[in-house]
Amino acid sequence: MSRLTLKQANTIIEKAFAKAREMKIKPLGVVVLDDSGNIVSAQREDGASMFRLDIARGKAWAAVAMGASSRALNKRSKENPNFFVTLAATAQGKFLPQTGAALIKNAAGEIIGAAGGSGGTGDEDEACCAYGIEQAGLTADASA
16 A cells, blocks of 8 residues: 655645635645544644644544545534544544545555645635645545
């Protein structure tokens, strides 16, 4: 299985920021995690508000931990809120099942990480992350 590289992670963030500027959304924080939930790269744009990286990490961490996009997790959390509250508590606050992150897959379709964003709406954050992933030559999975 190929591993997510620092160069790919930085490209994801750079391109996500470019997409955010194109979309004219508020300054973003973007966190890219590997398949074990470890930070590969994390950056926030100038002017991004205080909790942006924390929120972005929580979205990405939830996605990679559950092997599902944050959009799918958000949908599932509405169907079974008690379970997802318990997951968040078990994960000591790192688990945020809100739209705004996409899984990162390699050419073989294996999950190699996740990218989460925060600053715009969940849909905007997700779009920026997915764009960055694709621009880094990888596959974004943001499906519900």
